[in-house]
Amino acid sequence: MPDKIATEQDTSRRGHSVSVGILPAHHWATQDPPPLEEIDEDDSALGSDTASSTASLTSSILHYRTLHGRRYHSERGNAQYWASNDEQQNEALDILHHVLTLCTNGKLHQAPIKKGIQKAIDIGTGTGIWALDFADQFPDTEVIGTDISAIQPSWVPPNLKFEIEDCTGEWTFAPNSVDYVHIRWLLGSIADWTELFKQAYRCLKPGGYVESFEPDSVMQSDDGTVKETSAMGQWGKFFEEGGKKLGRPFSVLSDRLQRKGMEGAGFVDIEELDFKTPLGSWPHGPREKEIGRYSRLVADQDTEGFVLFAANTIGWTKDEIMVYVSHLRREIRSPKHHGYYQQRIVWARKPE
Ligand SMILES: C[S@@+](CC[C@H](N)C(=O)[O-])C[C@H]1O[C@@H](n2cnc3c(N)ncnc32)[C@H](O)[C@@H]1O
Numbered sequence: 001m002p003d004k005i006a007t008e009q010d011t012s013r014r015g016h017s018v019s020v021g022i023l024p025a026h027h028w029a030t031q032d033p034p035p036l037e038e039i040d041e042d043d044s045a046l047g048s049d050t051a052s053s054t055a056s057l058t059s060s061i062l063h064y065r066t067l068h069g070r071r072y073h074s075e076r077g078n079a080q081y082w083a084s085n086d087e088q089q090n091e092a093l094d095i096l097h098h099v100l101t102l103c104t105n106g107k108l109h110q111a112p113i114k115k116g117i118q119k120a121i122d123i124g125t126g127t128g129i130w131a132l133d134f135a136d137q138f139p140d141t142e143v144i145g146t147d148i149s150a151i152q153p154s155w156v157p158p159n160l161k162f163e164i165e166d167c168t169g170e171w172t173f174a175p176n177s178v179d180y181v182h183i184r185w186l187l188g189s190i191a192d193w194t195e196l197f198k199q200a201y202r203c204l205k206p207g208g209y210v211e212s213f214e215p216d217s218v219m220q221s222d223d224g225t226v227k228e229t230s231a232m233g234q235w236g237k238f239f240e241e242g243g244k245k246l247g248r249p250f251s252v253l254s255d256r257l258q259r260k261g262m263e264g265a266g267f268v269d270i271e272e273l274d275f276k277t278p279l280g281s282w283p284h285g286p287r288e289k290e291i292g293r294y295s296r297l298v299a300d301q302d303t304e305g306f307v308l309f310a311a312n313t314i315g316w317t318k319d320e321i322m323v324y325v326s327h328l329r330r331e332i333r334s335p336k337h338h339g340y341y342q343q344r345i346v347w348a349r350k351p352e
Pocket of ligand 1 (some may be wrong): 015093098123124125126127128129130146147148150165166167168184185186189
């Protein structure tokens with residue numbers, strides 16, 4: 001499972017056919033939801049110690065918009081983001097960080113960066129939780145996290161700061177000034193991945209590293225327990241359809257946008273690490289089970305926040321979305337569905 005480095009065939013996309021499109025909204029109103037299985041006692045106790053607060057930034061940044069009662073980033077400039085930025089979603093992001101570091105056995109980076117590097121930036125930092133951990137591990141490095149939403153904490157290590165910046169525009173960092181660029185979970189936010197990596201290339205010093213960590217939006221199973229017509233099987237289709245409409249693809253893994261973008265930008269020594277991330281407590285191995293239980297907690301923490309924007313984008317009403325979400329929640333909690341999604345970390349060097 002997650003510790004296995006998959007081959008290219010493994011990640012060539014879903015072990016099943018992709019012929020089924022997105023089911024119409026009314027489909028879910030006619031289905032009986034699967035019986036709600038008991039969640040393990042432990043799971044409800046996981047991940048309650050998250051904290052995120054609003055950094056002190058100019059008030060215009062805090063003009064968010066609301067969609068079906070959930071708070072979203074305001075449409076400033078080019079940026080568009082598909083998940084909400086309120087407390088419920090931010091807590092999910094913090095738990096997600098725990099999942100992602102479990103997946104990498106606690107490693108915050110794969111690129112071979114040295115302890116003494118001067119400057120690292122985290123693009124689309126979210127709640128800044130990766131940047132916080134990285135700044136602690138690299139106390140002599142200046143760390144900057146950027147995002148379009150001001151959802152980062154104000155109490156941070158002295159070597160860390162957060163800036164509001166739209167990464168789809170020209171980055172404000174000086175050319176050849178950065179040692180390491182980290183980018184995680186920006187699928188669905190970026191129209192042109194090559195342009196993103198060109199910005200990283202321009203700002204990196206010769207010999208500096210870029211690293212991109214992205215999931216697949218498609219939930220699959222190896223034993224047929226996640227059918228394409230199930231709520232879990234349909235989940236990725238909202239993102240794919242919504243992403244197409246927004247012009248910001250979710251198909252980062254299947255279209256190999258990380259490697260292609262890095263190659264297009266001029267990076268060399270490109271390396272990849274692929275792994276599966278289970279959803280739910282179904283795996284047998286203790287490590288995989290732990291990852292699965294935490295990733296279920298992420299999905300459970302804000303199932304609606306992960307679906308609302310994409311479903312709204314393709315024209316579903318709030319009521320239709322909520323009926324679908326109730327099916328999805330039940331499936332996610334049921335141990336009968338052995339779902340997982342692929343993730344890929346790609347890192348590369350700017351030539352000397
Ligand atoms: C799924 S979250 C990932 C957060 C963080 N990288 C992590 O792994 O915990 C995606 C983040 O990207 C930010 N984002 C989306 N579009 C952006 C843009 N154009 N420029 C900067 N940040 C953006 C969102 O506001 C959100 O905080």
